[in-house]
Amino acid sequence: MTDPADIKHVLQDNARNYHKSPLFERLRDVVGNGLLTSEDAFWLRQRRLAQPAFHRLRLIAMADAMVACTEQMLERWDGIASRGDPIDLVAEMMGLTQSIIVRTMFSTDLGAAAEVVHRTWPIINRRIGETFWATKLETRLPLPANRRLWRAKAELEAVVDRIIAGRRRTGRDEPDLLSMFLAARDDETGDGMTDRQLRDEALTMLLAGHETTSLALSWTYYLLSRHADVERKIEDEVDRVIAGGRPGFAHLEPLTCTRRTIEESLRLYPPAWGFSRQALGDDEIRGYRVPKGSLVFVIPFVVHRRPKLWPDPERFDPDRFASEHESARPRFAYIPFGGGPRGCIGSQFAMMEAQLIVAAIAQRYRIALVPGQDIRPEPLITLRPAPGIRAHLEKRGRLTR
Numbered sequence: 001m002t003d004p005a006d007i008k009h010v011l012q013d014n015a016r017n018y019h020k021s022p023l024f025e026r027l028r029d030v031v032g033n034g035l036l037t038s039e040d041a042f043w044l045r046q047r048r049l050a051q052p053a054f055h056r057l058r059l060i061a062m063a064d065a066m067v068a069c070t071e072q073m074l075e076r077w078d079g080i081a082s083r084g085d086p087i088d089l090v091a092e093m094m095g096l097t098q099s100i101i102v103r104t105m106f107s108t109d110l111g112a113a114a115e116v117v118h119r120t121w122p123i124i125n126r127r128i129g130e131t132f133w134a135t136k137l138e139t140r141l142p143l144p145a146n147r148r149l150w151r152a153k154a155e156l157e158a159v160v161d162r163i164i165a166g167r168r169r170t171g172r173d174e175p176d177l178l179s180m181f182l183a184a185r186d187d188e189t190g191d192g193m194t195d196r197q198l199r200d201e202a203l204t205m206l207l208a209g210h211e212t213t214s215l216a217l218s219w220t221y222y223l224l225s226r227h228a229d230v231e232r233k234i235e236d237e238v239d240r241v242i243a244g245g246r247p248g249f250a251h252l253e254p255l256t257c258t259r260r261t262i263e264e265s266l267r268l269y270p271p272a273w274g275f276s277r278q279a280l281g282d283d284e285i286r287g288y289r290v291p292k293g294s295l296v297f298v299i300p301f302v303v304h305r306r307p308k309l310w311p312d313p314e315r316f317d318p319d320r321f322a323s324e325h326e327s328a329r330p331r332f333a334y335i336p337f338g339g340g341p342r343g344c345i346g347s348q349f350a351m352m353e354a355q356l357i358v359a360a361i362a363q364r365y366r367i368a369l370v371p372g373q374d375i376r377p378e379p380l381i382t383l384r385p386a387p388g389i390r391a392h393l394e395k396r397g398r399l400t401r
């Protein structure tokens with residue numbers, strides 16, 4: 001599907017006729033039956049439970065943790081920059097968004113356990129990508145790659161189980177997602193969520209809540225390295241709006257150029273480049289018959305580059321997101337976060353996180369890509385810059401402008 005009206009039909013108007021496709025099985029193998037992978041009444045209940053964690057007031061409270069995590073990274077960067085070493089930008093952004101999701105959703109500094117998330121996630125992510133189209137048998141055989149996946153998954157589950165057990169033991173009530181899930185009771189039975197359900201939801205948030213944002217940031221820096229004019233505009237905007245202070249929620253609104261740049265990066269390189277559904281019953285879309293059981297693919301990467309919707313689509317132009325242009329586009333022409341009832345629960349969280357990170361970095365560093373790299377989008381489950389991005393850190397005070 002690449003037409004906004006068709007996409008709206010599948011994701012919103014007739015969403016009841018569609019489930020996530022069997023391709024989500026690979027994700028289900030890892031995160032179980034959480035928000036991203038569950039269906040119908042169970043999904044609705046979990047979505048309602050999780051929603052308050054993303055309320056505006058909660059987001060305001062999270063801004064501080066996001067900036068604190070970024071500051072920790074920047075302190076480490078000071079050492080790297082003074083040695084003149086290059087950084088692996090994708091790994092840096094991944095580590096940063098991992099620490100943010102853990103701190104905001106679980107009020108925990110995983111400490112040593114953060115290392116487990118950092119180490120196991122690439123193994124899991126790669127294997128899910130490799131086996132996306134594989135048969136069930138291939139994913140069940142004790143092949144070395146599967147065994148590595150199982151070991152990584154067991155390690156990650158043990159970390160999450162430890163967080164849950166710790167919270168149950170202390171009974172501490174934190175204003176975070178985990179507490180909301182722990183306090184939830186079934187209307188009819190009065191039962192709370194089982195440890196298994198809690199683990200599924202926690203794993204879902206951990207995984208859905210960091211990888212995509214880290215890629216959005218990596219692609220943003222890739223684009224900025226090719227558009228020095230926009231990079232300067234962001235630096236000027238950050239200097240003007242934040243005036244050397246600490247970035248916070250109140251700055252998000254006036255950081256217009258920063259926000260539009262991230263939106264434009266999500267247009268050109270949507271981390272969730274494609275996702276799929278399966279029709280539960282027969283349907284018809286603009287005269288095309290969609291028989292029960294058909295797979296339907298929604299491909300943001302293509303929708304976002306259609307000349308009919310986006311004039312001169314290959315051109316990087318953050319001003320496309322000026323409000324007068326936005327109101328002229330059909331709603332489902334821009335779908336980096338999906339849409340309809342199953343749209344991303346973390347979209348505002350992610351936008352705010354990306355904006356704060358770009359602002360905090362711009363105050364201290366300019367990220368200069370090591371020249372001569374051939375970087376291309378690699379469409380696994382998410383759209384990754386392959387083979388990676390190496391960059392040097394240039395301290396801003398020392399830049400001649």
Ligand code: HEM
Pocket residue numbers: 020035036037047204205208209210212213216270271272275276335336337338339341342343344345346347349350
């Ligand atoms: C730039 C960053 C992000 C992008 C591009 C992104 C993209 C998406 C997309 C496209 C979907 C819909 C998938 C489908 O319809 O099959 C989705 C769902 C979801 N996202 Fe995100 N996401 C991002 C950040 C986040 C964050 C930060 C969180 C959590 C803190 C999160 C949690 C989720 C969850 C739980 C779902 C499933 C929602 C449901 O089915 O009810 N995402 N995301």
